[in-house]
Amino acid sequence: MKELLKQNISNHIFISENERDLFCNLFEHKSIKKKNFLLEAGEICKFEGFVVSGLFRIYHLDKNGFENVLYFAMENWWITDIDSFTNEKPSQLYIEALEDSEVLLISKKDKEFAYINLPKIEKLFRIMTQKTHVALQRRMIDNLSKTADQRYLDFIEKYPQLLQRLTNLQIAAYLGISHEFLSKIRKKIVNSG
Amino acid sequence: MKELLKQNISNHIFISENERDLFCNLFEHKSIKKKNFLLEAGEICKFEGFVVSGLFRIYHLDKNGFENVLYFAMENWWITDIDSFTNEKPSQLYIEALEDSEVLLISKKDKEFAYINLPKIEKLFRIMTQKTHVALQRRMIDNLSKTADQRYLDFIEKYPQLLQRLTNLQIAAYLGISHEFLSKIRKKIVNSG
DNA sequence: TCAAAAGATTGAACAAGTTCAATAAATACC
């Protein structure tokens, strides 16, 4: 059940099996159906989660009603609104299941217990946060410097598995363009390729 | 000399004076003149730094020769290329002093020493990384959802002190627009205000 | 202090991306 989580942790840091298992025991399993929300804007995010199977989109709804996708999370990825979770303030984000999914969730109290009693866990989250920060920094640079065509080509290359599982509407919301324009980009690529 | 650094650390976490001072002793002081680089693309980033005074821009040079500013760092801010520093790989970033500046630098070896021997330091960097990540996430959403006009107005409101110290070229490179277009935005704001 | 360099503004022509509306294709649901 928690094998994927254990594997994921050991991929980030060296940790004793015992300490790792103690940590994993703090997680609770939850099933969530397609189109349901793990978190909605306005709520305080009460969990940090690990995706065992399925797929989520984490998005922000702007004042024009437009959905901006911050990231997608499939199996073996972590999900939370770190701002809302850490500072216990209302979230600005939605976390929606795009497929029937299974997640493992840890509460703030249990995570704090882990920080105090399992010394490696502080390092684990320091390293994971660093990695996601580096990835976001790259995406920021790409968004500043690259054209939508190129960002789409990058996306295809980076996440070929996701391509099959997402609609073009969702990919457009991630790239920051309209889906009509994405459609035109796709046409151009097909014609020139 | 290191008072600002000590203050900054204590603003993030509870830490004993002794542990904090031991950590601060690992930093070396460096003066750097305007227009000089603390880091250039291609180098491996050997430091994590704290700005005591002055101002830096951290930017990426894209293949068209365009400078995209990832962030500005003035006194009381931290600077590094976390990707290059952590993974000891060539940086893609430039860190340039925009004013004569004073920084405190810690090496990778000394930072690792701190992680092992000063337990609170792991927490310090976990929390700081989280905070910068949250800020970057907000900026990502803003870049996806807001028009350049609005991003400029947000910038003015958020960093009024920086406005005085930066050229419009630099602000444009941060906002991801040409400086000519920024000039037109500024004109529009003046005329309408 | 003054010449050179860097920064800022403006306009015109252009490119990138949006919006709206219509239609076709795929998917979901009873």
Next chain:
DNA sequence: GGTATTTATTGAACTTGTTCAATCTTTTGA
């Protein structure tokens, strides 16, 4: 299995932002 709903494509008109070139202003450095 067929209908309703969602998704994808296309075109035309429009808006946002870029590029280039010229001019003006400010800052820098010998």
